[in-house]
Amino acid sequence: MIEFDGLGHSYGDRRVLSGVTLRLPERRVAFVGANGSGKSTLARTINGLVHPTEGRALVDGLDPARDGRAVRRRVGFVFSNPDSQIVMPTAGEDVAFSLRRTTLSKKERAARAAELLAEFGLDGYADHPAHYLSGGQKQLLALCAMLVTEPDVLVCDEPTTLLDLRNKRQFVHRLEALRQQVVLVTHDLDLLERFDRVIVLDEGHVVADDRPEPALRHYRKLVG
Amino acid sequence: MTTENSSEAKRGSAAALATTVVFAGFIAVLGVFPGLYVGGGSVPVVLQNAGPLLAGVVLGARRATAAVVLFLALTAIGLPLLSGGRAGVAPFVGPSGGFLFGWILSALVAGAVVTRFKRTGLPVLLLAAALGLLADYAVGVPYLAFYLGDLRAAVVQSLVFLPGDVAKVLAVALIAAVLHRALPGRLAG
């Protein structure tokens, strides 16, 4: 389970998060908030990409700031721009790259990758140059590359920003179907109906924390 | 996007200008971004002097040379683009200045090799990067020798950097091989 315990963060003198204390046992959690409200910073504390300057985050009792590597094995992370995340030339190789530390043989890794790609509608693309996939396909590839190591949690920081409406919906539906816990940072409010919990951030503070409908109503009022 | 002649002409001077300034910036960022671990080592190395080689094998001779010349010119006029934020004429006037001037030849040679061989597999890329490095030494060592008034001393001093530079050649070839497969048909070669 993910917990934040009196978490605050400053970049230099700039305070961007304060007093965030939350326990997130739900399977589908979303963070919304205006640009600069601190969503990405908070999301990054979950897998230790940001070490909070006050308080702490916990994942199954582990502190990501201390046990970053161990936590990152349990927590997958999907960014807005899949081009940052795709390392290998073809889709299949890229998914298999995530398995490089396992004892699986090269053939088994390739098979595992192809299987997962097929599951996400990318069957037949294993040997396709990854960077020549469409934006939506690339984001699904980034998701597969994270899921293939079977993490317990998936954090997604505005993964649908570069996608068109159809691909946005498709991507979020994929997220909803996962067995993993999903923490989604997004601006696409209309995709959150089926989420268990929506947390609204404003200038680094939690200002609403509720089921989607009331939380989003609050947020819409906030941004006018 | 960056094929040497045909598509360059089609895409016009704006694309050429953009590629030149962006890769000049790329070389600068390699210098401000320290802490890459080469070959599982535990000491981070600055990759900036791999920049001209990377530009060469990715862009081909013409654009890579233009990017390196621009980078060096802007450094000389005082923009802090060299690793460690160094700027100005001093780095060129110092004993290792020849290795900076050598970057131009480095990019030219590495790029020319890649453009020459139509196939851009690992062997060709290794050859390109190695000859590119050699080109840098071909300028840098004599310059240092002139400085020291002694070729032997110059060679000895340069040898210190050879192991690190060889590691960078390997890294550049490897990176370029992956990149050429990742973006088939879009790079020089």
Next chain:
Amino acid sequence: MTGYQPGTSPLHRAPTGVKFVGMLVIATGVFVLSAPTWVGGVCLLVLAGYAVARLPLRYCWRVSRSLALIALLLFAVQWWLVSLDAAWLVSLRLVAAVGVANLFTATTRVDDVVSSIERAAAPLRRFGVRPDRLGLLAGLTMQAVSTLSLIAGQVREAAKARGADRSVIAFAVPFLVRTLRHADDLGEALAARGEDDRA
């Protein structure tokens, strides 16, 4: 050995062209002189220049530290491989040449260098060289540096998230892909603003 240090000293106010020629004369002159005492004299002259320029002490300390480091190394190697005399000569030359080059950069604004070059190189226009574009190139390059720094940060985070923080490939390949994409985007933006129309 960093860039311009703001100031109002006579050296800061001196015309860029004059300063540049003076710097060049000194930096190459020390290679003509072959007596360590003469080169030592030039070093004192350069040192006087630093005093006249009244550069911040912290800056002077940084410069002398890194200069001393290189000079010492050079001195040791020359002494070992050649002779003590050669060691003195070479390291004093280094101090004088690098010192004066640095003094030029520290007392001359980039803008002034750019406009001097644009003026001095104007005759080259007949040969298709466009010195008037140096300022534009400098601006675009600095812009690219800041965009690519952001991208480098993102790529590095992504590599870390994949447990590949130490893989050169996991950093360099996506970084180059995004660099090339940025070049494409910038090319289109420049074309849209008429860059291709130029004869």
